[in-house]
Amino acid sequence: MPLKDFSILLTVILIVIMLIIPLPTGIIDFLIIINISFALLIILVSMNTREPLQFSIFPTLLLLVTLFRLGLNVSTTRAILGNQGDAGNVIETFGQFVVGGNALVGFVVFVILVVIQFVVITKGAERVSEVGARFTLDAMPGKQMSIDADLNAGMISDIEAKERRKKIEQEADFYGSMDGASKFVKGDAIAGIVIVIINIIFGLVIGMLQEGLPVAEAADKYTLLTVGDGLVSQIPALLISTATGIVVTRAASEGNLGHDITQQLLAYPKMLYVAGGTIAALGIFTPIETMVTTSVAFALGLGGFLLSRNEKKLLEMEDVEDEQASSGEEDDMKSPESVVNLLQVDPIEFEFGYGLIPLADANQGGDLLDRVVMIRRQLAIEMGMVVPVIRIRDNIQLQPNEYSIKIKGNEVTKGELLLDHFMAMSPGVEDESITGIETIEPAFGLPALWISEELKEQAELSGYTVVDPPSVVSTHLTEVIKRHAHELIGRQETKQLVDHLNETYPTLVEDVTPNPLSTGDIQKVLSNLLKEKVSIRNLPVIFETLADYGQMTKDTDLITEYVRQALSRQISKQYAGDGEPLFVITVSGKVEKAVADGIQQTDHGAFLNLDPNTTQAILESMMAEVEKMQETGQMPVFLCSPAVRMYIRHLIERYIPQVPVLSYNELEPHIEVQSVGVVNV
Known part of the structure; x- marks a missing residue:
């Protein structure tokens, strides 16, 4: 164990010893000086922190210091009452030298210190801690949403967002701890008063009954020592209370307390002239000695003059720096390296016209940023990929109600929204009373209507699917990301997924x-x-398959087929519901043979090489079967043998990419398959 950690444990053990075992007066003197040193160190540290979290251990430290001081009070009380007034050199010095040997004066000073600490500083710090804790907890949701908004807008990275969230949690914990710790300071002040009263009363009793002293001598002896003990304990307690107030009242700033006070208090030099003039007037028109007021007024005036001169110099330096900065920016724009910053391409961009600004402006009720957060979470669960940060910006080149979605700098789709309308999609049976502006649902290309809010309830009763504009655009954005997910996962994103898997499956x-x-x-x-x-x-399942077949082949397309077969349970559930049959379009043996015969192997992998007439015939047969299946309201799925699945997929992906192609090995044995069509030539 490090020596520093061991010293803290030793301190706690020492406190327990102080409460049980009588200590020699020499050790008591030593501990009293340490107590004063600790208090002084704590208040100096609290003054030099820039924000409360830099002194996050303060609540716990406050408890330990308070316990140490109370243990010291027990030891000093035992020494005063049990050693016939021999309480050590430090207490005697405070009783004789600090208060001039006058017990009554010392008692008054002690009472004043207690009043200042208990009524002013401790009570104020307690109230500030309570309010700070409540306000910090109330502000947490807003701060979390602000971080999510900055993250989605690309203003901060995931690491910065995590750090800021951690800081918010630490602030809440700190202010909550300070709210409780301030009660220690209040209790310590009360305990100090009670201990002094007990020492005075029982000191008189011991002096008169056990030592046989007269009342006046016993009162003078024990009261003086008790007051000295009270001052010894209350001065450090006052410093700790002040430190508590400083910590909980510190707002976010760029400097420590000394820097902030001097910078902000002396920010207006002219006010020093006003204050100096007021003090000088007091010396002229009142009996106050002129020497006192004149010296203070002169010091204030001199300070105002020096600060004004420094302020002029700073303004001149800032003008020079601005000129240099502007010239530097011009030089940077002329330099060839300046264009490098323009080469950055965002993975996903969402741009919108000025008419759609309320969609993203939280002050106008827009929740697009929150929806983007949910989209990224949803796709992480559904697709297993970390969607890159979506850059959201307005674009005056677009129509007011138009938006555009770009993938890696290229526009892939666009749409149009009417913010004061709702999109209604027909269930198949049109209701002539539902009228609106004809449009196309952007995500799936379905015919729809933009209807007014007055028709919303009537359309829902008629079976229409009615969605608001934010839901339309978020659904569209989700489908676009799914469609282009394979473009968004590069080597860097793959490395991130591998590193995450390595944390739990390193082997x-x-x-x-x-x-x-x-x-x-x-x-x-x-x-x-x-x-x-x-x-x-x-x-894990994907990597198990990669580990098994990566040694056998380097053909990533072939390895993908093995991975798909390993994910058969997942693929079966994706296309066949629980207990429901899977309706498919099978590929005839003749077509499979034609495809297999057209496969050509090269050093760079295999590819399909069919003559144009055969390709055209297969595609026409496939599209005809797809149309038939869609007319029945069923989702078309092609089913073929594992040997040709990959090549059939390559064949149709340009013409009907939305239709999945499955192999027999990708379906679980319990899945009921019903063929509703056959691809033939």
């Missing part, structure tokens, strides 16, 4: 990367899965 990660598969190989497999909307959240 598994070690078997996969860097050998036999590099980060780039893993990224290609994950990208292939996301491209077909297969969640990569179950990374």
